[in-house]
Amino acid sequence: MTTPLRGLLGSDPVLATAGASMFADALRDQAVVVTETDWQPPLEGTAGQLASVMGDPRRTDANALALQRMTAAGADFVDVRPAREALGLERGTFLHAGPPIEWDRASGPLKGALIGAMLFEGMAETPEAAEVALARGDVQLEPCHHRDAVGPMAGVISPSMWVYELRDEVHDHTSWCSLNEGLGKVLRYGAYGPEVIERLHWMNSVLGPLLQQAIRAAGPIDVKSIIAQMLQMGDEGHNRNRAGSLMLLRELLPSLIVADGTSADIAEAVRFSGANEHFFLNLGMPACKLSTLAAEGIPGSTVVTTMARNGTDFGIRTAGTGAQWFTGPANTPEGLFLGSYGPDDANPDIGDSAITETAGIGGFAMAAAPAIVKFVGGDVPLALRATRTMYEITVGEHTAYQVPILEFRGTPTGIDVAAVARTGILPQINTGMAGRVAGTGQVGAGLVTPPAECFTQAIAALAANARA
Amino acid sequence: MTDHLEVRSGAYYDSVSLMQVSRQVASASGVEAAQVAMATELNLEVIGGMGFVVPDGVQPNELVVAIRATDDEGVANGLSALDSALAALKSAGSRSGGFGDAPAPRTLGRAIAAGEANLALVSVPGQYATIEAFDAINRGVSVMLFSDNVSVEDEVRLKDAAAASDVLVMGPDCGTAVVAGVALGFANVVERGPVGIVAASGTGGQQVMALLDAAGVGVSHCLGVGGRDLSAAVGGRSTRQALAALAADSATESILVVSKPPALEVLADLEGYAAGLGKPVHWATLGAGRPDLTAAVEAFLSATGLAVPTWPSWQPIPNPASLKDRGDQEPHDPSGSVGSAGEGRYLRGLFCGGTLADEAMLVASGELGGIRSNIPLAPELALDGDLRADDHVVIDFGDDGLTRGRAHPMIDPTLRLERIAAEGNDPHCGVLLLDLVLGHGAHPDPGPELADAIRGAREAARSGGRELPVVVSLTGAQGDPQGVSATAATLTAAGASVHLSNAEATRAALSLLSGTDHTGESR
Numbered sequence: 003m004t005t006p007l008r009g010l011l012g013s014d015p016v017l018a019t020a021g022a023s024m025f026a027d028a029l030r031d032q033a034v035v036v037t038e039t040d041w042q043p044p045l046e047g048t049a050g051q052l053a054s055v056m057g058d059p060r061r062t063d064a065n066a067l068a069l070q071r072m073t074a075a076g077a078d079f080v081d082v083r084p085a086r087e088a089l090g091l092e093r094g095t096f097l098h099a100g101p102p103i104e105w106d107r108a109s110g111p112l113k114g115a116l117i118g119a120m121l122f123e124g125m126a127e128t129p130e131a132a133e134v135a136l137a138r139g140d141v142q143l144e145p146c147h148h149r150d151a152v153g154p155m156a157g158v159i160s161p162s163m164w165v166y167e168l169r170d171e172v173h174d175h176t177s178w179c180s181l182n183e184g185l186g187k188v189l190r191y192g193a194y195g196p197e198v199i200e201r202l203h204w205m206n207s208v209l210g211p212l213l214q215q216a217i218r219a220a221g222p223i224d225v226k227s228i229i230a231q232m233l234q235m236g237d238e239g240h241n242r243n244r245a246g247s248l249m250l251l252r253e254l255l256p257s258l259i260v261a262d263g264t265s266a267d268i269a270e271a272v273r274f275s276g277a278n279e280h281f282f283l284n285l286g287m288p289a290c291k292l293s294t295l296a297a298e299g300i301p302g303s304t305v306v307t308t309m310a311r312n313g314t315d316f317g318i319r320t321a322g323t324g325a326q327w328f329t330g331p332a333n334t335p336e337g338l339f340l341g342s343y344g345p346d347d348a349n350p351d352i353g354d355s356a357i358t359e360t361a362g363i364g365g366f367a368m369a370a371a372p373a374i375v376k377f378v379g380g381d382v383p384l385a386l387r388a389t390r391t392m393y394e395i396t397v398g399e400h401t402a403y404q405v406p407i408l409e410f411r412g413t414p415t416g417i418d419v420a421a422v423a424r425t426g427i428l429p430q431i432n433t434g435m436a437g438r439v440a441g442t443g444q445v446g447a448g449l450v451t452p453p454a455e456c457f458t459q460a461i462a463a464l465a466a467n468a469r470a
Numbered sequence: 471m472t473d474h475l476e477v478r479s480g481a482y483y484d485s486v487s488l489m490q491v492s493r494q495v496a497s498a499s500g501v502e503a504a505q506v507a508m509a510t511e512l513n514l515e516v517i518g519g520m521g522f523v524v525p526d527g528v529q530p531n532e533l534v535v536a537i538r539a540t541d542d543e544g545v546a547n548g549l550s551a552l553d554s555a556l557a558a559l560k561s562a563g564s565r566s567g568g569f570g571d572a573p574a575p576r577t578l579g580r581a582i583a584a585g586e587a588n589l590a591l592v593s594v595p596g597q598y599a600t601i602e603a604f605d606a607i608n609r610g611v612s613v614m615l616f617s618d619n620v621s622v623e624d625e626v627r628l629k630d631a632a633a634a635s636d637v638l639v640m641g642p643d644c645g646t647a648v649v650a651g652v653a654l655g656f657a658n659v660v661e662r663g664p665v666g667i668v669a670a671s672g673t674g675g676q677q678v679m680a681l682l683d684a685a686g687v688g689v690s691h692c693l694g695v696g697g698r699d700l701s702a703a704v705g706g707r708s709t710r711q712a713l714a715a716l717a718a719d720s721a722t723e724s725i726l727v728v729s730k731p732p733a734l735e736v737l738a739d740l741e742g743y744a745a746g747l748g749k750p751v752h753w754a755t756l757g758a759g760r761p762d763l764t765a766a767v768e769a770f771l772s773a774t775g776l777a778v779p780t781w782p783s784w785q786p787i788p789n790p791a792s793l794k795d796r797g798d799q800e801p802h803d804p805s806g807s808v809g810s811a812g813e814g815r816y817l818r819g820l821f822c823g824g825t826l827a828d829e830a831m832l833v834a835s836g837e838l839g840g841i842r843s844n845i846p847l848a849p850e851l852a853l854d855g856d857l858r859a860d861d862h863v864v865i866d867f868g869d870d871g872l873t874r875g876r877a878h879p880m881i882d883p884t885l886r887l888e889r890i891a892a893e894g895n896d897p898h899c900g901v902l903l904l905d906l907v908l909g910h911g912a913h914p915d916p917g918p919e920l921a922d923a924i925r926g927a928r929e930a931a932r933s934g935g936r937e938l939p940v941v942v943s944l945t946g947a948q949g950d951p952q953g954v955s956a957t958a959a960t961l962t963a964a965g966a967s968v969h970l971s972n973a974e975a976t977r978a979a980l981s982l983l984s985g986t987d988h989t990g991e992s993r
Contacts, residue, residue: 006715007638010612011691011722013588015652018581020602021593021616022486023559024881025655028910029591034652037585040574041594041602042482043531049597056604057627059634387573394576424601425576470627 045458048423051465055420058468060302068305068321069398069416071296072361075170077229077289078222082214084206086161088178089149093123095142099157099354100312101327102145105136109313111192111349114440115156116141118194122202123160129194147308147319150295151178152287152354154280155190155436156313163202164210166285168225170292177288177295181205181213184278187443190353191436212261212271219257223250225289228282229363230402233413238371239286240355240364241378241432241447246282251275287354290361297321297416304464305397306417309360309429309452313352313436318456320419322467328460330453335435337379337448347445349438356431356452362400362415365430365449366392370405370413378432378448388430389414395421395429419464422457471502471538474545475522478533482508483559484594485877488533491555495537498551500544505536506552512875579605591654592641593617596874599642600624607631607639614694615641616655618870622703625696629707638711643870644694645672645878645911648679655694656880658909659949663688666722668712670699670729673823673868673907674763676945677972678728678754681767683947684970685779690721697824700732700755706740713740717747726770728763729755730825731832731847750774758847762829762973783978784958784968786940814900814936817841817983818893819864819976820886822879826905826943826972827866833976838862838983845869857889860898865889880912887923894927894938901939902927903979905972908946908957915952917960924964939982940966943975 005012019026020039029036044052055061085091096119098112108116117132120141126132135141146153153159157180165178180190183201187193217223228249235245254275259268275281294307303321310317317327332350339347358364368374369389372382389405392414399412417429428451435446483491488507495504503520507513509528517524522536537548575581578590582605590606592599596619606613607628615628620642632639640647640654646669647654651662658676660683667689669675675692682689693716695708709727716722725747727740732755744751752773754766761769768778817834821827824845831841842859845866846852857865866872867879867886879886893899906920913919924940931938942961946954958968969975 006636006718007612007711008588008610008636010588010638011650011715011719013650015589015649016585016587017589017591017652017654018578018585018587018606018611019591019593020578020581021591022484022877022881024486025591025593025616025911029652029654031910032652035585037575037581037587039578039581039602040576041484041578042576043595043598044601046529046531049601053600053604053624056601056608057624057631059631062608390572394573394580421577427576 042426044424045426045454048458048461051461052420052423054465054468055304055461057470058302060469061304064300064303064322065305065397065416065418068297068300068303071173072293072416073401074172075293075296076172077225077292078169078171079166079217079225079285080169080222081167082164082210082217083167085159085163085165088165088167089151091159091161093161094140095144097144097146097149097151097153097157097159098312099146099153099155099352100310101315101317101329103312103314104143107314109349109352110438110440111352111436112156112313114192114194115158115189117440118189118198119158119160121194121199123162146354147310150176150291152291152357153180153190154283154287154355155353155434156192157354158189162206164206166288168285168288168292169222170296173296175292175295177291179284179288181210182278182280182284184274185280185444191443192440193443194441208267209271209274212258212263212268215261216254216258220254223253225285226402229286229289230404233363233367233370233403234406236371236373238364238367238374238432240358241434242371242374243280243282243286246286247279250282250285283355287357290357290363293361294357299324302469304419306360306419309356310354311351311356313349316351316452316456318452318460320460320464323460323463326463328456328463330455333450333453335433335448335450337435337446338377339446340444343437343445347437347442348435351433351450352436353433355433359429359431360417362413363403365432367403367405367413368430368432369407374432380449391427392430394425395427419457419460423461428452428454471540472542472545473522474537474539475524476535477509477525477528478535481533482531483533486881487559489877489882491552491559494555495548495551498547500541501537501539501548503538504548507534509534510875577605578602579609582606582609582611587611589649590614591616596620600628603628603639604631607635607637610635610637612638613640614647614654615639615644615696617641618643619874622698625698625704629704633707633711638693638715639708640694641696644696646675646692647694648689648692650691653910656907656909656911658683658947659951660947661688662690664690664723666690666716666719666725667692668709668716668725668727669694670709671697671825673945674728674730674825676907676909677763677826678726678767680945680947680970681764681781684782685771685776687776690719691716697730700729700736702733702736706736709740710743713744713747713751717749722749724750724752724774726752726754730828731757756825756829756832758832762833764971764973781969781971781974783970783974784962786965786967787962814898814938816898816900817862817903817979818899818901819903820889821864821866821905822868822886823905823907824866824868827864829972830903830976831864833973834980837980844871880907883919890923890927891930894930895934897934897936899938901941901979901983903941903943903976905943905945906957908950908952908954912952917952917957921960921964924961924966928965941975941979941982942966942968943972944968944970945972
């Protein structure tokens with residue numbers, strides 16, 4: 003016979019408390035081990051909904067399953083192909099970062115990138131003409147996430163652009179991401195000058211086909227394993243990708259240098275990739291997308307499966323609420339600025355790159371990348387504190403991604419909407435900052451959080467779906 | 471005079487801690503009055519009542535600091551006292567940077583995981599308590615839910631979830647528990663022994679433990695189940711689990727169930743269930759026509775073959791001033807020492823313990839008929855919102871309705887102390903019946919404060935030309951940190967008679983009211 007109440011009456015009580023500290027003190031006076039909760043009231047207006055969600059009998063197992071799937075998901079880099087072919091992206095449809103948005107409400111950098119894509123696709127002769135056509139609704143706008151793809155910053159993918167293709171063989175999922183253009187004046191930051199369009203054409207005609215040959219010869223490459231290693235080499239996988247980029251290049255180089263192409267083209271492709279500290283980002287992102295994709299569609303789960311921004315709105319989706327977006331106005335990051343740019347030049351938060359935090363790296367792995375504070379601001383204790391605080395709002399720890407300085411503790415993984423609403427702790431995101439005026443490009447990098455209303459809306463929807 | 475009012479966001483402190491903070495700020499040099507509180511409706515009323523103007527739109531999650539000082543320097547002293555008081559609060563859960571400790575857990579579930587806890591105690595404000603309790607249940611940990619103001623629907627959901635996980639919800643509004651010798655919440659320090667208690671009543675459980683302690687009988691566990699557990703709506707869900715656990719527990723030889731007046735069909739159901747457990751189960755369940763707690767404990771002791779002691783009581787020490795005026799009085803005769811009831815005809819019972827108030831009403835209503843109360847025995851006896859009536863009145867200051875947005879009266883006695891003073895000035899008040907509960911969690915030395923209030927009320931009555939007898943029901947165990955005898959001595963010095971048995975205290979009050987001795991005992 004098993005002992006009732008899990009043997010409570012026969013064991014020495016070990017206490018956890020939430021509330022008045024006098025009760026914890028009284029227990030300590032009796033030499034009882036007590037762990038106190040640093041408790042605060044939940045986000046305004048969520049108490050009743052949280053009671054429903056916390057009482058949903060499916061939740062604990064559903065969240066455990068979400069975490070298990072997220073950490074088990076594979077991420078193999080298998081191909082490079084045009085989006086038209088890979089994503090079935092038809093002419094006249096552009097993908098963009100973040101939740102759905104129409105032209106009128108689009109921010110400067112997103113508008114700039116869409117204009118650039120019009121020019122690149124040959125759908126407009128001039129930026130002015132592109133703007134008129136876009137305003138007229140000539141182009142269908144659709145979130146990358148709706149096609150299981152991700153794009154950094156503006157995240158614009160047009161049918162002719164080449165994309166990386168990654169596979170999760172465990173769950174039979176595929177994800178895609180655009181090729182990285184480097185830093186400075188680039189399309190993803192909303193720049194659309196002639197040098198930007200010219201570079202895109204070169205990437206299409208030279209870089210993409212060479213990378214395709216290289217990966218088809220060398221692949222598949224285990225991107226998940228590169229992420230695990232880069233976290234032990236001072237990267238966090240969102241705003242610092244130095245080690246990851248070098249490791250990726252190391253994997254590709256042997257087949258890249260013997261690819262079918264002119265030695266000048268190959269040399270330029272190697273130089274371009276090697277010079278780009280964020281070369282890896284566009285593989286890390288779809289790897290993270292595969293992780294969160296595996297957690298989608300688990301009834302009763304309160305785990306976040308998407309965090310993405312379009313420069314105007316921040317949107318999240320959860321495992322328990324399917325394709326529904328919960329949005330709020332995007333915050334503007336705080337951090338360090340390039341050159342003479344300042345806070346007034348920064349656009350609100352933009353890009354699908356917050357998929358890294360959604361999957362447990364980026365800002366969540368900041369403790370692994372103390373050097374990042376020189377790029378995003380703050381100090382080293384801040385980096386450590388950021389990761390440690392994220393454990394308070396996540397379901398568990400990653401089994402593959404670890405933080406050496408925290409005794410190789412797994413990174414905090416699986417953001418729990420209920421925990422966010424209960425603690426008021428918002429996910430910590432490391433990000434680049436785009437100029438607010440279309441065509442400017444990057445102006446800085448820093449730290450940002452989602453608006454709380456994404457989570458209060460999500461908790462309301464989860465409560466409405468909750469079982470008693 | 472300088473007023474200072476500010477609103478601070480992003481910081482939450484519990485009401486008990488803030489009460490201490492307010493006291494420390496108020497005692498700073500040059501500060502005349504201070505209130506530091508979360509911006510709940512009730513607290514804003516208090517701050518408004520002090521003459522401060524609180525800006526609109528302040529959220530209940532924000533901290534309001536109101537300081538009235540003689541000058542700017544006083545305000546500065548107050549603010550500096552505030553900073554050090556708040557810093558002291560934070561030091562327990564300090565968040566150090568660098569390679570120091572990890573931040574303190576922010577949810578109960580994280581605290582359970584971090585400490586590998588097997589038992590949780592929740593005392594957050596009631597509207598948030600269900601969330602934390604589910605967190606514990608979902609992690610397979612039993613939870614004592616001290617918080618009140620939890621809806622009965624949530625209580626049923628929690629208890630069903632707990633039963634499915636084979637854990638126990640002790641509560642809500644559960645003041646007392648003793649698990650394997652560890653006292654949780656308001657609990658008395660009693661010896662370990664063979665009696666397992668299931669308590670659908672905090673102070674009822676404490677009263678029974680105090681009586682057992684006086685009888686020299688120890689307690690294996692006291693599992694609180696919440697005051698509504700034996701109601702029709704909750705149906706004894708936790709009581710059933712607690713009975714099964716005690717039946718399987720090797721340290722427990724017999725079981726005593728203590729409850730506020732239960733739903734009779736639930737009681738019958740539980741009696742049937744208990745009969746099949748293979749251990750003797752006794753019932754101290756209050757109700758009309760049923761034994762009071764003292765009688766139930768006496769019956770339990772007799773049935774278990776144990777001696778029933780004379781329950782301790784302490785007689786009032788006559789007031790010297792009063793003796794001088796009335797030199798003919800016998801110092802050791804209780805009715806003589808407190809004089810006649812004069813024109814006051816009514817019993818006024820002011821309680822912190824709901825079950826003690828219930829029991830007092832059940833005992834007294836046989837003599838007095840209907841007693842008006844905020845927890846009335848019958849609906850037509852309910853008091854209005856001002857809690858006043860020219861009648862027999864018993865008030866439970868620990869009731870949900872009086873604790874919303876403020877600490878329990880065993881921690882914050884302000885409301886009851888005010889009412890004691892008011893009764894001193896009310897010529898209709900014939901006798902004052904008070905409870906005082908000792909043990910962990912209660913005030914570290916509640917005797918002097920209550921004694922002052924008793925002295926004040928008696929003096930006010932005397933200025934009004936009447937004698938006001940005061941009887942205190944003192945629930946405490948020999949091992950309690952406050953000391954039963956010391957506390958009783960403080961109270962008798964203020965002119966009160968003191969009884970360990972709440973039922974006997976009530977009968978003593980009745981005898982003083984009508985001038986006859988209803989207890990039938992002579993001491």
